[in-house]
Amino acid sequence: MITNSDKILTIGTYDGVHVGHQKILKRVVSLAEKHGLTPSVLTLFPHPRMVLQKDKTIKLLNTIDERVELLKKSGITDVIIKKFDLDFANLDAKAYVKKILVDELNTKFIVIGYDHHFGKNRSANIIDLKNFADKYNFKIEEILAQDIKDVTVSSTKIRHALKEGIITKANTFLGYHYYITGEVIKGRGIGRTLDFPTANVYIKEHYKLIPKDGVYVVQTKIEDTLYFGMMNIGTNPTVDGKTKSLEVHLFNFNKTIYGSFLKIEFLKRLRSEQKFENLEALKSQLKKDAIEALDFINRIND
Numbered sequence: 001m002i003t004n005s006d007k008i009l010t011i012g013t014y015d016g017v018h019v020g021h022q023k024i025l026k027r028v029v030s031l032a033e034k035h036g037l038t039p040s041v042l043t044l045f046p047h048p049r050m051v052l053q054k055d056k057t058i059k060l061l062n063t064i065d066e067r068v069e070l071l072k073k074s075g076i077t078d079v080i081i082k083k084f085d086l087d088f089a090n091l092d093a094k095a096y097v098k099k100i101l102v103d104e105l106n107t108k109f110i111v112i113g114y115d116h117h118f119g120k121n122r123s124a125n126i127i128d129l130k131n132f133a134d135k136y137n138f139k140i141e142e143i144l145a146q147d148i149k150d151v152t153v154s155s156t157k158i159r160h161a162l163k164e165g166i167i168t169k170a171n172t173f174l175g176y177h178y179y180i181t182g183e184v185i186k187g188r189g190i191g192r193t194l195d196f197p198t199a200n201v202y203i204k205e206h207y208k209l210i211p212k213d214g215v216y217v218v219q220t221k222i223e224d225t226l227y228f229g230m231m232n233i234g235t236n237p238t239v240d241g242k243t244k245s246l247e248v249h250l251f252n253f254n255k256t257i258y259g260s261f262l263k264i265e266f267l268k269r270l271r272s273e274q275k276f277e278n279l280e281a282l283k284s285q286l287k288k289d290a291i292e293a294l295d296f297i298n299r300i301n302d
Contacts, residue, residue, distance in 0.1 A: 008037040008109035016061035016158055017070035019175040020151035028111050029075040037108055040078040041071050048084050059209035093119030097132045109139045113148045165212035165269045177265035184260045190239050194283045198247035217268040217293045227253050228297045230289055234273035238282045268296055
């Protein structure tokens with residue numbers, strides 16, 4: 001959303017909006033209050049690699065909607081999403097600063113990393129931006145090199161932890177529970193025959209990073225009520241599944257929720273997905289999983 005108010009702006013992907021990002025965002029909010037400006041973030045979507053390199057393998061920690069939600073939770077009033085396309089990529093540095101930052105966004109203050117590059121082929125740097133700041137009368141505060149390093153290291157560690165299924169580590173770096181958001185669709189109904197009915201969750205954003213295959217303890221809110229459960233990520237090899245699915249079984253829940261959108265938060269990984277000899281063996285393991293999951297839930301709620 002773009003308003004006519006004067007803005008203090010930080011610019012970046014802000015994928016994950018993790019603890020490193022939150023430190024920068026906190027500074028933006030603090031400066032906004034001090035100078036009477038609107039705390040704002042300018043972020044690009046799709047990711048430049050998706051456009052310039054046609055990279056369909058890139059995985060992000062957040063969908064664009066999740067990113068906006070997290071930024072606003074961090075105190076950012078205006079989240080400006082600029083569509084990254086070839087026209088945007090070909091904007092030279094001067095046009096980018098004058099047309100977008102100054103004329104369109106009323107930027108009066110920018111909080112930016114020392115290694116920030118912008119303009120066509122990322123040809124301009126922080127020194128150029130400071131020259132533009134003098135010309136167009138806005139201020140700049142440089143983010144410390146250590147803070148930039150912390151952001152980069154955190155993002156790398158979060159992605160690695162999720163790919164390895166180390167949810168607790170990822171959540172520590174994020175400062176919140178990693179989550180997915182998707183629509184409940186009809187599945188094969190096998191879980192119901194095992195007394196473990198599941199909701200199949202479909203995520204339309206192909207770029208969303210899904211944690212490593214396996215069984216997880218999760219939580220979700222439905223109609224303002226918090227439910228805990230178990231989620232399986234994988235191909236369901238015991239029943240000859242061919243494609244990856246995300247299926248969640250919620251404890252003490254028996255409503256039909258097809259078409260609903262769920263935000264499912266990951267709390268702990270229980271085990272890897274495995275192929276069992278038969279459905280009875282799978283059912284026996286699911287009972288063990290449920291006992292372990294409920295024990296964990298009871299401990300964190302004590």
